Amino acid sequence: MKRIKLFFAAIICLFTVNTICMAHDRQIPPEQLPAAAKTFIQKHFPGKTITKAEIDTEFMRTRYEVDLNDGTEINFNKDGSFDKVDCHTAPVPAAIIPAAIQKYVKTNFPGAMIVKIDKERYGYEIELSNNLDLKFNNKGTFLSCDD
Numbered sequence: 001m002k003r004i005k006l007f008f009a010a011i012i013c014l015f016t017v018n019t020i021c022m023a024h025d026r027q028i029p030p031e032q033l034p035a036a037a038k039t040f041i042q043k044h045f046p047g048k049t050i051t052k053a054e055i056d057t058e059f060m061r062t063r064y065e066v067d068l069n070d071g072t073e074i075n076f077n078k079d080g081s082f083d084k085v086d087c088h089t090a091p092v093p094a095a096i097i098p099a100a101i102q103k104y105v106k107t108n109f110p111g112a113m114i115v116k117i118d119k120e121r122y123g124y125e126i127e128l129s130n131n132l133d134l135k136f137n138n139k140g141t142f143l144s145c146d147d
Helices: 002-021 035-044 099-108
Strands: 024-027 050-058 061-068 073-077 082-086 114-119 123-128 133-137 142-146
Touching: 035 061, 035 073, 099 114, 099 123, 099 133
Parallel strands: none
Antiparallel strands: 024 050, 050 061, 061 073, 073 082, 082 114, 114 123, 123 133, 133 142
């Protein structure tokens, strides 16, 4: 009897943890994006349209994932601030890249474009058009390079 109770308790725990941790992605109309996210897209990607918008709810975290008609992918936090912009082969709008990072790239990688910027806890990770990944702290100081 004790084993049966323990078995059922374990099953219930596994089910509960799985339900809590499982991400819930669902497509939403672009109108349901936070106002700040819509403003960001209009300001930095004028003339582009949203082809897909999703809300991604995880345990204690909500994000929005947006695809534009030119292939750009943008992730926003719950408040509508950008978390990641991936333009793939086109340059990321300069206005969203900290000046210190722009200067470092221009000086050390002339001719390379920043095609992706990703905010991390320690700062920023960017990808260049030459496939190099650079890491910077929150003040824009260079930390490391991965190829």
